[in-house]
Amino acid sequence: MYNPQISDEQNQLVGTARKFTAEVIIPAAHEYDETETFPTEIFRQAWDLGLMNVEIPEAYGGLGLGTVEGCLIAEELAYGCPAVATSMMCNHLGALPLMVGGSEEQKHTWLERLIENFEFISYACSEPDAGSDVAGMKSRLVAKDGGGYSLTGQKRWITNAGQASMYTGFATIDPALKHKGITAFVVDRQTKGVSVGRKEKKLGQRASETSDVLFDDVELAPQNILGEPGKGFYIAMEVFDKSRPMIGASCAGIIRRCLDESRNYALERKTFGVPIANHQAIQMILADMAIAYEATRALYLKAAWEVDNDVKRTITSSLAKCFGADAAVKAATDAVQVFGGYGYTREYPVEKLYRDAKLMQIYEGTSQVQRMVIAKNLLRS
Numbered sequence: 001m002y003n004p005q006i007s008d009e010q011n012q013l014v015g016t017a018r019k020f021t022a023e024v025i026i027p028a029a030h031e032y033d034e035t036e037t038f039p040t041e042i043f044r045q046a047w048d049l050g051l052m053n054v055e056i057p058e059a060y061g062g063l064g065l066g067t068v069e070g071c072l073i074a075e076e077l078a079y080g081c082p083a084v085a086t087s088m089m090c091n092h093l094g095a096l097p098l099m100v101g102g103s104e105e106q107k108h109t110w111l112e113r114l115i116e117n118f119e120f121i122s123y124a125c126s127e128p129d130a131g132s133d134v135a136g137m138k139s140r141l142v143a144k145d146g147g148g149y150s151l152t153g154q155k156r157w158i159t160n161a162g163q164a165s166m167y168t169g170f171a172t173i174d175p176a177l178k179h180k181g182i183t184a185f186v187v188d189r190q191t192k193g194v195s196v197g198r199k200e201k202k203l204g205q206r207a208s209e210t211s212d213v214l215f216d217d218v219e220l221a222p223q224n225i226l227g228e229p230g231k232g233f234y235i236a237m238e239v240f241d242k243s244r245p246m247i248g249a250s251c252a253g254i255i256r257r258c259l260d261e262s263r264n265y266a267l268e269r270k271t272f273g274v275p276i277a278n279h280q281a282i283q284m285i286l287a288d289m290a291i292a293y294e295a296t297r298a299l300y301l302k303a304a305w306e307v308d309n310d311v312k313r314t315i316t317s318s319l320a321k322c323f324g325a326d327a328a329v330k331a332a333t334d335a336v337q338v339f340g341g342y343g344y345t346r347e348y349p350v351e352k353l354y355r356d357a358k359l360m361q362i363y364e365g366t367s368q369v370q371r372m373v374i375a376k377n378l379l380r381s
């Protein structure tokens with residue numbers, strides 16, 4: 001039975017993440033955004049503190065925490081800086097194909113690296129012409145005599161690609177097979193033929209790096225293939241079911257920050273001789289933010305609980321991601337409005353929240369794609 005109660009242990013974890021956010025992330029976030037710098041030092045401290053890779057099972061040296069715990073941490077990090085949350089949680093996304101489709105040996109080899117060393121792993125699914133249409137990917141795996149594959153292709157928009165030392169990804173063994181040709185793999189960055197393209201210049205979440213990953217006749221051994229050849233699409237979909245609650249959680253963090261910043265400003269800023277918090281129009285905005293926060297939090301916690309309890313309901317993850325993303329964009333837009341002209345300047349954090357929030361409606365499936373998933377599940381007989 002679903003129980004949204006947060007335990008004492010979970011509350012302690014939230015306390016650690018909240019302290020880290022307040023002391024390490026918030027004071028540095030503006031500068032990293034302005035200079036578009038990857039905050040390696042912040043991630044290093046988070047890794048030391050045990051806030052990264054929390055869902056890696058104990059069998060591979062990890063803490064073995066659940067998606068609920070991962071999401072609670074994501075909410076706190078995104079409150080401080082959505083870009084930091086994105087890049088930190090990207091390790092979870094990158095590790096998921098291994099956790100979903102990897103053999104015991106593969107899990108030991110690759111997941112243990114993330115626990116033993118401060119390393120990044122990226123998730124390489126999207127391509128220049130295949131974002132929403134995952135099955136339309138063109139990266140090819142050509143079988144080699146004597147076993148293994150040659151991998152050639154281009155992956156686009158890959159978070160942390162320039163920082164990662166390993167990639168999980170997807171390519172097709174035969175484009176004519178559409179989704180039934182897609183195959184999951186894992187590869188070390190140092191492998192001959194792997195390279196990283198230029199860093200994208202983005203609207204927001206600028207401290208998080210996004211680049212192409214290029215594969216040019218990369219030799220993959222059978223041990224680099226995750227699951228059965230041709231079954232990668234199902235791995236990709238299961239990964240999204242498990243990762244999307246975390247996007248919902250980051251959205252909750254963004255909305256809560258918008259509410260806190262807006263509330264504080266509304267109590268301080270005076271117009272017509274009174275704090276703007278006295279104007280009912282502003283009060284309605286704050287109330288809507290509070291509604292959006294509670295609803296997003298309730299949805300992501302339910303979706304995360306379902307993941308942890310092996311309840312196979314793709315729809316809840318999409319509900320959490322879609323509702324949270326749309327609500328975060330609205331909250332950030334409204335936060336700028338509460339701040340008036342000051343909100344439009346880089347002097348106050350709401351301008352950054354406004355730019356950062358937009359990404360939530362795009363990555364890991366756009367808001368349109370989430371609605372497609374939701375509708376498909378509703379109409380399934």
Ligand SMILES: Cc1cc2nc3c(=O)[nH]c(=O)nc-3n(C[C@H](O)[C@H](O)[C@H](O)COP(=O)(O)OP(=O)(O)OC[C@H]3O[C@@H](n4cnc5c(N)ncnc54)[C@H](O)[C@@H]3O)c2cc1C
Nearest residue numbers: 123124125126131132157158159210362363364365366368
């Ligand atoms: C900063 C950033 C980080 C990212 N990180 C990663 C990463 O780490 N790994 C990774 O693999 N990918 C990553 N992505 C890629 C991201 O998942 C894709 O950009 C996203 O899925 C959308 O794909 P697209 O950009 O090709 O847009 P398109 O698929 O071309 O979509 C364009 C528009 O058309 C709409 N649309 C498309 N098809 C339909 C349809 N059937 N019905 C209705 N509307 C439709 C979309 O909703 C969108 O509005 C990242 C993207 C960004 C911007």
